[in-house]
Amino acid sequence: MQVHIEQVLLEVIEGDITRWQGDYIVNAANSGLYGGGGVDGAIHRAGGRRIAEECAAIRQRQGKVLPGDAALTSAGSLPFRGIIHTVGPIWKGGSANETAVLAECYSTSLNLACAEGAQSIAFPNIGTGVYNFPKSAAAQIAVTSVVRFIREKTAANMPLKRIAFVCFEPDNAAIYRELLESCR
Ligand code: AR6
Numbered sequence: 001m002q003v004h005i006e007q008v009l010l011e012v013i014e015g016d017i018t019r020w021q022g023d024y025i026v027n028a029a030n031s032g033l034y035g036g037g038g039v040d041g042a043i044h045r046a047g048g049r050r051i052a053e054e055c056a057a058i059r060q061r062q063g064k065v066l067p068g069d070a071a072l073t074s075a076g077s078l079p080f081r082g083i084i085h086t087v088g089p090i091w092k093g094g095s096a097n098e099t100a101v102l103a104e105c106y107s108t109s110l111n112l113a114c115a116e117g118a119q120s121i122a123f124p125n126i127g128t129g130v131y132n133f134p135k136s137a138a139a140q141i142a143v144t145s146v147v148r149f150i151r152e153k154t155a156a157n158m159p160l161k162r163i164a165f166v167c168f169e170p171d172n173a174a175i176y177r178e179l180l181e182s183c184r
Contacts, residue, residue, distance in 0.1 A: 001177045003184055005150045010143075011178055013122075014173040017166040018046040018078060022120035025075070025166075026109050028127065029055075029085035033063040035069065039168070040128040043083060045169045047076030051083065064142050068104030070112050082116065084109045088127030091134070099141060102127050106145035113152070113160065120162040139165075139175045148184060 017025050017039060027043050030036055033055035035044040044051055054073035058065070065071050070086040076161040086109050089101035105126050113121045123142065127133035146163055167173035 001180055005147050005183060008150050008160055010127050010146065010180060011164050012173055012176040013164050013166045014170060015095040015166060016042060016168065017122055017124050018042055020122045020164060020166055022122055023081045023118040024045050024084055024113050024121045025080055025134045026121065026123045027085045028124050029087055031066065033059055033065060033085055039124040047078040049173065050074065050076040068101040068108060070108045072112055081118065082113050082163045086126060088131050088133065091132040102133060102138060102141045103145045106142055107149055110149045114158065117159045119159055121160060124166055128172065135172055136175055139172065139179055144177045149178060
């Protein structure tokens, strides 16, 4: 499922983000960049120990990565230009600024990717696993944030040509397909 917004191709892909092909993948990390379960675990397992070493160096240098913020490492042995580790909000019922923080995860990651000159980037469904953000609301925020980002950038400072939402769970993929359909 694909749709164009301005000159950028948005696509929904079902599967494992470590198998995607492109420049940068986004990780749904924790504030300490300690690695963990879910997509974080999959990325660290597939990319090898260099990613954890670089995460430790970031931790030493700047302390925690706050929710909504992001940090960049290499991709270790994975064939990407790098990994953008962003920290989603822990869902606490919706009254703890979770929506704004999740939107920030997308805009911060996209800004970082653009600063690196990325032509393509893939996002997992940040926050919707261990952190328990409701899937439909999270997808809506993801798509809205990405579309807004594309529309607000001028062509001159927008290197991105392809943005993928990689959904591990079929129900998430269905939600994203429906949302992108409505962007046509
Ligand atoms: N590729 C793409 N998506 C995946 C993969 C994969 N290989 N594996 C799981 N997902 P989660 P969070 C999906 O829990 O909610 C970690 O322990 C998964 O189905 O990975 O932001 C961190 O260290 C779900 O839809 O991230 C943090 O402590 C989505 O990725 C905490 O979990 C996000 O689920 C972050 O929690």
